[in-house]
Amino acid sequence: MISSIYPSSAALYGLANVFLWGEPMDKKIEKAHSLPKLSKVEMNGDTLTVGVNKVATQFRFIGQGGILLDSVADVNEASYVIRDKDTYVRTEIIFPNLTTYYLNPVIRYDGGDPWEHEIAKVDQLRTWLLRIIGFATLIFIFLNIYYLRKRLRKRARR
Numbered sequence: 047m048i049s050s051i052y053p054s055s056a057a058l059y060g061l062a063n064v065f066l067w068g069e070p071m072d073k074k075i076e077k078a079h080s081l082p083k084l085s086k087v088e089m090n091g092d093t094l095t096v097g098v099n100k101v102a103t104q105f106r107f108i109g110q111g112g113i114l115l116d117s118v119a120d121v122n123e124a125s126y127v128i129r130d131k132d133t134y135v136r137t138e139i140i141f142p143n144l145t146t147y148y149l150n151p152v153i154r155y156d157g158g159d160p161w162e163h164e165i166a167k168v169d170q171l172r173t174w175l176l177r178i179i180g181f182a183t184l185i186f187i188f189l190n191i192y193y194l195r196k197r198l199r200k201r202a203r204r
Contacts, residue, residue: 082141086123087149094152096137097123106138128152 086097096105105124107116110133118124128135136151 081145082139082147084139084147084149089152092128093125094128094135094137095123095125096139096149098139098147100141102139103142104138104140106140108136108138110134128154 082098082100082102084097085099086095088095094107099122101120101122102124103119105118105121106114107124107126109115115132115135116126126135126137132154134151134153137147137149139147139149
């Protein structure tokens with residue numbers, strides 16, 4: 047048994063316009079304004095607090111290796127106390143319409159300057175070895191091309 051639905055030509059015309067020309071800009075703006083907005087991200091001591099302007103289905107606090115640290119349901123604000131063993135905490139906010147926000151992680155570090163790090167050192171031996179092997183390979187390829195062409199020209203003359 048086969049069931050078929052035959053939409054009206056107006057519906058097909060509207061659907062074709064959406065596929066050909068995309069969604070109208072006023073609809074896109076309306077959708078953008080209806081999205082939930084992040085209203086609060088605070089770090090007070092060892093407590094991370096995240097809030098939004100609409101009730102979320104779930105706030106999920108995720109740690110190292112994707113481990114779920116805590117989950118809070120049906121609220122518009124949630125907090126998580128960061129423990130000593132947590133290296134970082136990332137927040138996911140899921141809304142009833144399945145819109146999901148993935149926030150950047152809060153990272154634990156030793157308190158030093160995060161931009162100050164060890165300067166890269168050049169390994170002279172391996173660098174020169176790689177250069178020599180690379181140039182030798184290129185010379186080998188070019189010599190083979192030269193002698194192959196020379197041999198092909200000799201065969202063509204015979």
